[in-house]
Amino acid sequence: MPGEHFVVPPHWEWYILGYFFFAGISGGSYVLGTMLRLWGDARDAATSRIAFLISFPTLLICPILLTLDLGQPLRFWHFLINDSNGGLAFKYWSPMSLGAWGLLLFGVFSFVMFLSALSEGGIVRQRTLQTAASFVAGMVGRVFTVVGAVFGLFIAAYTGVLLAVSNQPVWSDTWALGGLFLASALSGSAATVLLATRNRRDAMATDRKLIDADRYFILLELALIVLFLATLGGVLSKVLTGGWIILWVIVLAGTLIPLALHWRTTRMKVTVPVVGTAAEGISLLAPVLVLLGVLALRAVVIFSAQA
Amino acid sequence: MCIRDRSMMSDVCKHCANASCLEVCPTNAIIRTEFDTVFIQQDVCNGCRDCISACPYGVIGFNSTSGTAQKCTFCYDRLQNNLKPACATACPTQSIKFGPLDELRQTAATRLATLQAQGVSQARIYGDKEYGGLHAFFLLTDKPEAYNLPSTQSAVLPSRNNVPGYLTATITTILAGVAGLVAFRRRGEPPAGQSS
Numbered sequence: 336m337p338g339e340h341f342v343v344p345p346h347w348e349w350y351i352l353g354y355f356f357f358a359g360i361s362g363g364s365y366v367l368g369t370m371l372r373l374w375g376d377a378r379d380a381a382t383s384r385i386a387f388l389i390s391f392p393t394l395l396i397c398p399i400l401l402t403l404d405l406g407q408p409l410r411f412w413h414f415l416i417n418d419s420n421g422g423l424a425f426k427y428w429s430p431m432s433l434g435a436w437g438l439l440l441f442g443v444f445s446f447v448m449f450l451s452a453l454s455e456g457g458i459v460r461q462r463t464l465q466t467a468a469s470f471v472a473g474m475v476g477r478v479f480t481v482v483g484a485v486f487g488l489f490i491a492a493y494t495g496v497l498l499a500v501s502n503q504p505v506w507s508d509t510w511a512l513g514g515l516f517l518a519s520a521l522s523g524s525a526a527t528v529l530l531a532t533r534n535r536r537d538a539m540a541t542d543r544k545l546i547d548a549d550r551y552f553i554l555l556e557l558a559l560i561v562l563f564l565a566t567l568g569g570v571l572s573k574v575l576t577g578g579w580i581i582l583w584v585i586v587l588a589g590t591l592i593p594l595a596l597h598w599r600t601t602r603m604k605v606t607v608p609v610v611g612t613a614a615e616g617i618s619l620l621a622p623v624l625v626l627l628g629v630l631a632l633r634a635v636v637i638f639s640a641q642a
Numbered sequence: 643m644c645i646r647d648r649s650m651m652s653d654v655c656k657h658c659a660n661a662s663c664l665e666v667c668p669t670n671a672i673i674r675t676e677f678d679t680v681f682i683q684q685d686v687c688n689g690c691r692d693c694i695s696a697c698p699y700g701v702i703g704f705n706s707t708s709g710t711a712q713k714c715t716f717c718y719d720r721l722q723n724n725l726k727p728a729c730a731t732a733c734p735t736q737s738i739k740f741g742p743l744d745e746l747r748q749t750a751a752t753r754l755a756t757l758q759a760q761g762v763s764q765a766r767i768y769g770d771k772e773y774g775g776l777h778a779f780f781l782l783t784d785k786p787e788a789y790n791l792p793s794t795q796s797a798v799l800p801s802r803n804n805v806p807g808y809l810t811a812t813i814t815t816i817l818a819g820v821a822g823l824v825a826f827r828r829r830g831e832p833p834a835g836q837s838s
Contacts, residue, residue, distance in 0.1 A: 406689020406709030510806035514814035551821030
């Protein structure tokens with residue numbers, strides 16, 4: 336029932352905004368890396384590797400931000416261990432509990448794929464890394480990669496469900512946030528990978544595919560934004576007033592402009608633009624706008640509900 | 643929502659039978675005591691504030707000194723020593739009553755009948771049905787929303803949004819998977835894993 340709960344805000348602010356952003360990029364990058372491995376060809380190997388190289392470092396930022404946000408940071412482990420009886424603290428019906436475990440387990444997958452990517456790329460030559468790479472190359476490794484992608488999807492999406500499983504106005508009035516954050520995270524991850532592979536000859540072919548994928552992700556995100564706003568009912572005005580409009584403009588600029596630029600790129604069959612040209616500027620503009628949009632979307636959802 | 647000309651506003655913990663805060667608490671810091679009250683263990687709480695976002699009555703606050711969530715304990719320590727909660731003991735007008743729920747419900751029913759006989763047609767007991775029954779209930783003379791209290795219909799636990807939330811995420815996953823398949827599918831080349 337929209338607007339019929341009389342809550343006080345939890346004051347989840349900048350650390351949580353940062354956490355939601357990086358969790359999305361980490362989970363989404365892993366998923367893109369997996370998709371490229373499963374469905375791509377040999378020319379996509381370099382980009383897939385870079386996606387895994389992005390996933391783990393961005394994931395490392397997440398527990399730091401989460402811990403800093405706690406009132407008692409030194410008790411971060413209470414998310415995992417029940418301090419009262421020494422058993423596990425696990426509640427499948429609490430997204431925050433699931434998220435803490437998901438973050439830990441996803442960390443294992445993301446770390447192994449990171450090591451493997453380091454070895455495959457020849458960045459570091461070390462026996463442990465080569466072991467990780469050969470493990471990942473086998474059939475068991477493929478299953479491992481896919482299971483990791485399931486955790487990656489969860490990490491990118493659950494933050495939206497976490498907000499919804501509350502009694503806060505806006506958050507608890509919609510069921511669209513999990514899907515919306517996931518679509519936005521995938522779009523943001525495609526943008527991050529595109530930025531990381533700019534001007535790389537070995538990623539040229541995959542850049543076109545990533546741009547195609549990002550177009551679909553943006554369309555999905557736009558549809559979910561409409562659903563999100565449509566489900567708010569009586570509290571719609573809470574997210575569509577005052578300063579929040581500026582954030583929505585950034586969200587729209589981070590979806591509609593990249594969509595138009597991607598469409599242009601595909602239509603003109605542009606591949607890697609020459610350094611220093613206008614085309615290169617445009618290739619930088621689209622992913623940067625997407626990332627700003629991803630951040631603004633989370634900001635408007637997090638902050639407007641608590642205002 | 644503003645409160646109109648009312649004589650009371652309740653921001654005390656209701657110690658719900660089905661408590662939203664207890665449901666979402668990821669650390670099990672929030673427990674149900676032997677007195678059927680809801681209690682935040684201060685040595686376990688890590689200050690994540692998930693309970694604050696869940697409480698539909700807005701009664702949990704964050705103590706920036708202790709770094710933990712805090713609310714009315716129903717004087718847990720006093721109850722353990724066979725004493726009444728301090729508020730019920732100190733209240734000079736005896737507006738706050740403490741005792742066995744059945745007895746209090748009977749008292750409330752009598753008061754309600756008196757009020758209704760006096761023409762207060764909107765009078766009602768709040769707390770019988772909401773969240774499985776509250777352990778602090780109130781005699782209202784208007785609908786609950788006028789007192790900043792959720793109505794019976796909207797008094798639903800936060801977990802109501804788990805299934806629809808994850809379902810939307812799952813549908814999005816499927817659609818994104820199809821998008822990835824269309825965009826990344828190999829075009830006559832060996833798979834990515836078989837590169838040099």
